[in-house]
Amino acid sequence: MDNIQFETSLVKLKNQLIKYHPSDIASLFETHESMRTKIYEALGVKLFKNVFILLDDHVQVQFFDTLNKTQQASLLKFLDTEDIKDFLDTLKMSQQILVISLLPEKTKNEITQLFSYEVDSSGALSSPHFISLSTTLNIKQATHFVTTQVTEKDEIDVIFFHDEDQKYVGAMSLQSLIIARANQNIEKLIDQKYPFVYATDSIDIAIQKIRDYDIDLIPVLNDSNAQIGVILSDDALTIMDELHIETISSFVKAQTLSDTDSPLKRAMNRLPWLLVCAVLNILIVSSLSGFSDVLEAHVALILFQPMILAMAGNIGTQSIAVTILKLQNQPQVLKKDVFYELSIGILNGAASGLLGAAVSYAFLWILPGSYDQMNLIALVVGLSIFLSMILSALFGVLTPMILRKFKLDEKAASGPLITTINDFFALGSYFIIAALILFT
Amino acid sequence: MDIKELLKQNATDKEILTVLESMHSFDIISIFDELSEEELKRLKDMMSTEKFADVISYLEPEDAAEMLQSQSLDEQVLVVQNLEPDDAADIINELSKEDRLELIEILDSDEPVMALIQYKEETAGSYMNNDILTVDAQDDVKDITKKLISSAADLKSVKTIFVVDDTDTYLGQISLKTLVRSKVPLKAIDILKKEPNLNVYDDVDNIIKHIKHYGIYDIAITDEHDILVGAITTDDLLDIYRDEALEDIERLSYLPDTDVKSGVIGAALKRLPWLILLMGLSIPLALITSNYEAILTSVVILALFQPLLLDSGGNVAHQTLAVTLVGLSYKEGVSFKDGIKEALSGLIIGFVLGILAFVAAYILSDMLGVASPLHVSIVVSVTMFLVVILAPIIGFVTPWFLSKINLDPAAASGPLITTVIDIVCLVVYFGLATVLLGGQMHG
Secondary structure (H helix, E strand, O other): OOOOOOOOOOHHHHHHHHHOOOOHHHHHHHHHHHHHHHHHHHHHHHHHHHOOOOHHHHHHHHHHHHOHHHHHHHHHOOHHHHHHHHHHHOHHHHHHHHHOOOHHHHHHHHHHHHHHHOEEEOOOEEEEEEEEEOOOHHHHHHHHHHHHOOOOOEEEEEEEEEEOOOOEEEEEEEEHHHOOOOOOHHHHEEEEOOOOOEEEOOOHHHHHHHOOOOOEEEEEEEOOOOOOHHHHHHHHHHHHHHHHHHHHHHHOOOOOOOOOOOHHHHHHHHHHHHHHHHHHHHHHHHHHHHHHHHHHHOOHHHHHHHHHHHHHHHHHHHHHHHHHHOOOOOOOOHHHHHOOOHHHHHHHHHHHHHHHHHHHHHHHOOOOOOOOOOHHHHHHHHHHHHHHHHHHHHHHHHHHHHHHHOOOHHHHOOOHHHHHHHHHHHHHHHHHHHHHHOOO | OOOOHHHHHHOOOOHHHHHHHOOOOHHHHHHHHHHHHHHHHHHHOOOOOOHHHHHHOOOHHHHHHHHHHHOOOOHHHHHHHHOHHHHHHHHOOOHHHHHHHHHHOOOOOOOHHHOOOOOOOOOOHHHHHOOEEEEOOOOOOHHHHHHHHHHHOOOOOOOOEEEEEOOEEEEEEEEHHHHHHHOOOHHHHHHHHOOEEEEEOOOOHHHHHHHHHHHHOOOEEEEOOEEEEEOOOHHHHHHHHHHHHHHHHHHOOOOOOOOOOOOHHHHHHHHHOOOHHHHHHHHHHHHHHHHOOOHHHHOHHHEEEEEEEHHHHHHHHHHHHHHHEEEEOOOOOOOHHHHHHHHHHHHHHHHHHHHHHHHHHHHHHOOOOOOHHHHHHHHHHHHHHHHHHHHHHHHHHHHHHHHOOOOOHHHHHHHHHHHHHHHHHHHHHHHHHHHHHHHHOOO
């Protein structure tokens, strides 16, 4: 890839480029800013459109602007409708109108249709390039249609069928159509249990079905059961990837992860959460500062403060992650899920509490300095670990559940709020238990 | 009528079978959990071998192996022949050693699955299918179509046709879509498209990088001499991606494999090792703190700011860690430039948080009547500043280094980073405190 010779004729450049996959050419296009026009001219619009759809959003917009009206229109003509929609989504309103005005009438209608669905619904992300045949055709007619009438844009790995009222009936793989004998009854070959989704269903449902039923395309129906599009497994991968990155970012309270952002933008992006964390943390400390006498009398308590905070935090992380993963597959957390996490919290809290008490006792015993009431301090540490871990495990399952109930993004649970709640209860139980045991 | 009710009402096998046939296998396995053992056995016994094979191919391999094991050996062979070879290989590899040997013994050695069970888990070889349709470069469209029709009944998927030369070297592939629209006298060599392929020993990380970069299609798998040995199909790719994504999150949140269902005690035991390990990692912190007890005794308020400092350092480092891990999962990887950007953003964040810490520490220590609030707030804010600057560097270098020495960066980075940051933080914090506030220790 690095040995591409740019200083040559367009024909020679094209011959070098076509040896590579569009994804590789796209990377090359992004990194060689001065050569963009030359790459575009060498490939010609028909090959270039495969590269264009793989470019980063801002490169797409940037390059599109450098083209003249005719070039823009011809590029748009070659793009699939759902790719045009993706591209439009990255543009500002005023530019969108400009681009739409360049589209052929048919595409314009398809685009308007796609925009009428809610964001992240199956309808909004569907592609109108599918084949739906009438069940009244025979095998020969169907095969003839598929071999002669379809365009390059159409997905034909699976062929769909509708009845006289245009209602969706089922699907057949291209494979079964090809191997079918001419005299077979077409209706017998149609798979009527082939999964489908409705346009208003969330895209997550479509992806889950594609994955669970091992299919390449899933049909999307409107509310009168007519098919309006398909979703491809390729799109499923893209969306799964987005969801995955979103989940990971929410775990660490970073907003969006983009490798092109400048340091200042990165800092600004992350500061709000960090500030919230810090301020909440300071508030906790202030509210607990009344316990400083306890700490003053037993400095040994400070030694185990990080341990208690960490243990509560760790079990909280586990139970939040389990709950968020669970909510990706089911609509709400059930009572039994709460008890499940709570029981695990009690068991592991008890195990860690015992171990924590033993460790802290051994630790104080080994240290050269002499400590008063070593066994009592160990008791305080053990009990605090036990109690705070149970509380954290419980909050870890309850917070996402409550957020989901109020239709908020449950992934926000892994944000600073829960960390702070956990810290508060962990330190609170530590200091209160210490005051009770050591001051009586 | 659903299966569960039919079973309860003692419906005849025929009635139940009709319902079973009309259900997708994935939907059938989702009711397994709710059935009693006898009911499950009854279902198993009445299903045809083909249906049974299709149903268990949707189960997790461990569960499928358990189902398979309950059949007689002859039946097992029939089931294996009806499974896709890659699924069969996964299931056979989950059988207990004796059962596995017994089954392999009586399986035909040219059964496609036999070539697959040799590959190590999580390599391209273990995910691939080897019953694929291959044609010769010189075959014309008519030959290919003929071959396709004659073998389609035996092969699960022929939506991609692979083209090889006379030494079985991979040349390219033809989608069914292209084939139906091509006419004689075109030959395979004229209509094939050479797509990037993978090596049979490539591990799962490479597969993920490959599909993130090139998108999802039926990927040809070759051996080290470019001989075509199989293909990974799109449906399997989605599953591979999902499993890896899930594993990433599990590792970041100290979880065991959550796909396997287990009871409360089992789950608790599986999550415990991480917790114990992490507890162990907090012991050095206690040790460091104990070295500075003198200063802590005289300025107890320092202890109250400890969580703030530790949390902030950890938070910032984990943000960088996540950016870096996501970056590492792409083909381009991460560059040194990204590290610099992260470090610079740490500088800005450190400055802001440092100021905040200064103000808060001053107000709080003044309220509590500490002797020198200015010194305390300098100690707290300077530590905050230094830790937040250092955090992104550690958060970047750790996963980068781990991936360089071929360790999984997602698994080890979290705890390693937290421990390093915490230690640095405490040493700086108490060290500074001793220098600046040490004078009042005995006063």
